[in-house]
Amino acid sequence: MSAKKAKPAIxxxxxxxxxxxxxxxxxxxLRDDWDMSWVEGGAEAIxxxxxxHFDAVVSDMRMPGRDGAAVLEAAAQANPGGYRVILSGFSDRGAIGAVEETAHRYIxxxxxxxxxxxxxxxxxxxxxxxxxxxxRDLIGKAPDVFGMVRPAVRQDECLAxxxxxxxxxxRPIEDHREAVELLRPLVLRALCHLTALTKGDVTDEAGEERYLRSVVMRALVLGGAARRICLHHGFWPEDVERATAAALLCHVGTAVLRSAGEVRYQASLDMISECGDSVLAAERRVFGATHVDIGVYLSIAWGFPDEITALIAGHHxxxxxxxxxxxxxxAVHLAQFARMPDRPEWHDLNFGEGMPFHGACVEAVPDRDFLEFAGF
Structure with a gap:
């Protein structure tokens, strides 16, 4: 008889x-569904x-002594994969800024x-x-850059x-202030993590390819494609920001899988072409986890909002x-198939103008019914 699954601790x-x-x-x-604990004040919470162990921490922001920022910082250190929410009656930028890298949601x-x-x-x-x-085992064997909650990169490197x-x-970007106005903070955070990956790059087992950089270049194409799709369809700026950031991050898990060994990664690709496996099925058979699983985990650990994590989870x-x-x-799903030169049957999809090509795609076919339902 299987063991009873533990209730989430809140x-x-x-x-x-x-x-x-x-x-x-x-x-x-919800007492039968969740194991809930209630504490008064930041010091007791820490x-x-x-x-x-807590799967989720929900904290007020303004408290005497140890405030909500300190509580969420402790929660992030104790369980990077946990869910962290800040509650506040104040909307000042200082309060929001203090938790923007540790809170998944600000309410x-x-x-x-x-x-x-x-x-x-x-x-x-x-x-x-x-x-x-x-x-965690796969990330532990990858370069240290995947563990960085706050990547150590310069603004000029991120802008490049x-x-x-x-x-x-x-259009070109002159400085960081213009980048914030054009791309918005979540996109810049995603670009900082990608910049960190290029700084931690190593050659593959054959000594021929800088595999992290190749994954980053694909991520940039996907992010640029999602952004242009959103602009073409007249999305609100907040939705353009979320879709672009998610598209930039949706394949960081591929970099982790490739760091586990190019031979194993190639084995997963062979299963797709020779056995007809889907990308996710092949990755799960070879590695025990998919690039989507890892992307979701890293998005959570890096403190991106749940809206971003959900988009990463569903990009396939x-x-x-x-x-x-x-x-x-x-938009994130459609970006995976943007103007494939070797797949003319997809060129009728409504990508917008100026879309770049991006190499051979091993994804499944686009979900046309979903795209049509979304108004594409």
Missing amino acids: LLVDDEPNVLQGLRRSMRT AAIRSH AKPCSGEDLVAYLRMALALRGGLPTARI LAQSASFNLD APRQVPGVDIRPMA
């Missing part, structure tokens, strides 16, 4: 007893985090228990199916990557991610 933190009591009442029906107070439960359900679902032990021909921007199979924003998801 820690909720606020220095106001009335707020905690209200959340406790609204979430009491002590709990250091002595117990303005007052927040209803129903809304919080919906966010938690989606986040735990994204994390629940990951082969975490196998992913953004202006590469692969990313295909429509967009209909399998519940609650995802459909139009950005369609």
Whole structure:
């Protein structure tokens, strides 16, 4: 008989007893589903985090002594793959900036228990199916750059990557301030992680190819394609930002798999061409995890919002991610197939103008029904 699966452990933190009591009442029906703990104040929360495992931590921002930023920093160190939410009645940039690299979601107070439960359900679902032990083993054997929550890269290095021909921007960027205005913060964060990968590059087993750089160049093409698709279809700036960042990051897991050995990686490609396996099935057979699994794990560990993580999770199979924003998801999915010169049957898809080619694609065919439903 299989062992009973442990319930997700949730820690909720606020220095106001009335707020905690209200959340406790609204979430009491979940006692059979989640193991919930309630603490008053940051110091008590940090002590709990250091002595117990929590799958999710929800904390108020403004608390005396140790504030929400300190609580989420402790949570990120104790469990990088956990879910972290900040609650605040303040909307000042200082409060948001203090947690932008540790909080997966920032929620303005007052927040209803129903809304919080919906966010938690989606986040735990994204994390629940990951082969975490196998992913950690693969990342542990890869270059150290995959563990960087805050990549040590210079602004000019990040801007140089953004202006590469692969990313295909429509105009040059003069400085970091202009880059923030044009690309927005989440895209720049994604570019910083890609820049870090190029700095940690090594040759493959045959000493012939800088494999991290080759994966980064593909990521830039996908990110540039998603951005142009969004602009062509008139997306809101926030959706352009999310789709572009997700497309940039959706294949970082491929770099981890390639770092496990080019021979094993080639074996997975052979299964696709010779046995008819899908990309994900072949990767799972060879490595025990897919590039999607690893991309989701790294997006969580690096502190990207759940909207980004969900887009990464669905870039191959967009209909399998519940609650995802459909139009950005369609843009990220469509970017995988942008103007393939060897696949003329895809050229009728509505990519927009100025799309670059990008080599042979081993993905499945586009999900046309999903794209049509999204208005593409």
